[in-house]
Amino acid sequence: MKVDLDRLLDDIATLATFGATAEGGVDRESFSTADLGARAWLTDRCEAAGLTVRFDAVGNVFATLEGPPGPALWCGSHIDSVPDGGRYDGALGVLSGLECLRRLGEENVPLARSVTLVVFADEEGSFDHLLGSTALVEGFDPERAATLTSRRGRPLLEALGDAGLDVSTPRPPVAEGEVSAFVELHIEQGPVLERDGDAVGIVDAIVGMGGGSITFHGRADHAGTRPMDDRRDAVRGAADLVAGLPGLAATAPGSVATVGSISVRPGAANVVPRSARVSLDYRHPSAAGLMALHAAIVDRARWSADDHGLDLEIDLMEPIAPIRMDERVQGAIRDAGTALGVSLPTLPSGALHDAQMMARVVPTGMVFVRCRDGRSHTAHEHTDDADVGAGADVLLGALARLATQEHPPTDAPTQE
Numbered sequence: 001m002k003v004d005l006d007r008l009l010d011d012i013a014t015l016a017t018f019g020a021t022a023e024g025g026v027d028r029e030s031f032s033t034a035d036l037g038a039r040a041w042l043t044d045r046c047e048a049a050g051l052t053v054r055f056d057a058v059g060n061v062f063a064t065l066e067g068p069p070g071p072a073l074w075c076g077s078h079i080d081s082v083p084d085g086g087r088y089d090g091a092l093g094v095l096s097g098l099e100c101l102r103r104l105g106e107e108n109v110p111l112a113r114s115v116t117l118v119v120f121a122d123e124e125g126s127f128d129h130l131l132g133s134t135a136l137v138e139g140f141d142p143e144r145a146a147t148l149t150s151r152r153g154r155p156l157l158e159a160l161g162d163a164g165l166d167v168s169t170p171r172p173p174v175a176e177g178e179v180s181a182f183v184e185l186h187i188e189q190g191p192v193l194e195r196d197g198d199a200v201g202i203v204d205a206i207v208g209m210g211g212g213s214i215t216f217h218g219r220a221d222h223a224g225t226r227p228m229d230d231r232r233d234a235v236r237g238a239a240d241l242v243a244g245l246p247g248l249a250a251t252a253p254g255s256v257a258t259v260g261s262i263s264v265r266p267g268a269a270n271v272v273p274r275s276a277r278v279s280l281d282y283r284h285p286s287a288a289g290l291m292a293l294h295a296a297i298v299d300r301a302r303w304s305a306d307d308h309g310l311d312l313e314i315d316l317m318e319p320i321a322p323i324r325m326d327e328r329v330q331g332a333i334r335d336a337g338t339a340l341g342v343s344l345p346t347l348p349s350g351a352l353h354d355a356q357m358m359a360r361v362v363p364t365g366m367v368f369v370r371c372r373d374g375r376s377h378t379a380h381e382h383t384d385d386a387d388v389g390a391g392a393d394v395l396l397g398a399l400a401r402l403a404t405q406e407h408p409p410t411d412a413p414t415q416e
């Protein structure tokens with residue numbers, strides 16, 4: 001049994017028209033006009049495939065191929081994008097999942113359970129990183145939602161209301177026994193598969209991540225009259241921290257640390273900055289390494305602030321722990337590859353995924369698909385059509401196994 005690659009490629013091309021950018025990528029912020037259009041189109045595609053579609057209060061979408069009652073097998077990913085993102089990140093997993101559900105239905109595969117495609121809300125975190133999958137694991141509280149705004153300052157509650165969602169209902173966490181396993185297909189977003197000549201791989205673990213923001217506070221002054229040795233220039237502290245990150249990451253092999261945005265106040269060329277807020281994103285494959293990196297970044301920020309006579313405001317989240325993928329789900333993916341005549345390599349994920357959250361409560365696995373130059377979060381993102389087919393066929397084989405097995409995987413998730 002294989003996917004209908006032409007149908008899948010058509011879907012990928014159509015979804016990419018929602019929020020299409022001149023560079024060939026997509027800009028599809030959660031609950032933007034482009035995202036709402038994409039959701040409506042996708043809902044139609046799911047209903048046309050005979051799936052039962054429902055939504056929850058945070059905007060997650062569930063499209064189910066009905067099977068016997070009991071824990072359902074889930075697959076899926078997200079369709080929102082980073083600003084000026086690519087057309088495969090998230091979208092490939094959602095549309096491959098839809099194609100797999102269509103094929104399972106068309107082939108009348110004797111299901112032991114329902115199979116549900118989940119489209120997770122706001123994975124890219126315009127409002128909050130992994131918003132939808134976090135809600136599924138921890139529950140969704142309208143009071144917390146009231147504190148969240150998008151990158152552009154739009155309140156989440158307004159966005160959910162505009163999307164026609166009933167925000168007054170708290171979303172409970174996934175109940176025990178609701179989900180048998182979760183499988184997410186995603187482009188690798190890194191260079192390993194391409195370097196090794198593999199089209200498809202099995203994820204064995206997802207890195208841990210910390211982040212948030214650190215703000216340096218100084219004093220605004222006239223840029224022409226205030227002597228250089230009598231300034232409390234907030235940007236000096238921020239620049240010092242940014243310059244120190246490569247050194248900090250080098251002392252913890254496998255780690256990465258990024259400042260992706262700097263916000264300077266008042267933000268005028270002729271004013272010594274009174275404040276500079278840097279965003280932070282740092283990741284490490286081990287929990288101990290992540291905590292050490294977190295501590296080193298905070299130390300460095302304190303040192304940078306002291307050195308330039310600045311005050312410091314630290315707003316960093318509790319780091320998300322690295323997590324291992326479930327052995328039996330990995331086994332189902334491996335067996336699917338073997339049946340297709342391919343020995344699939346295993347590799348870790350340096351990007352975060354909804355699978356990271358789901359793995360806390362449900363046996364979870366991921367299929368990675370090669371992407372050109374390992375590039376992602378840019379319009380340059382590309383996966384060859386043949387690799388799309390290879391990845392989706394592996395997903396189909398894995399889902400068919402997990403959907404028909406008498407006993408679903410029950411391994412407890414392993415956080416490091």
Ligand code: HGY
Nearest residue numbers: 123124350351352353
């Ligand atoms: O940031 C991440 O790792 C993911 O792409 N949201």
Ligand code: MN
Nearest residue numbers: 082089124377
């Ligand atoms: Mn992404």
Ligand code: MN
Nearest residue numbers: 089090123186
């Ligand atoms: Mn993604």
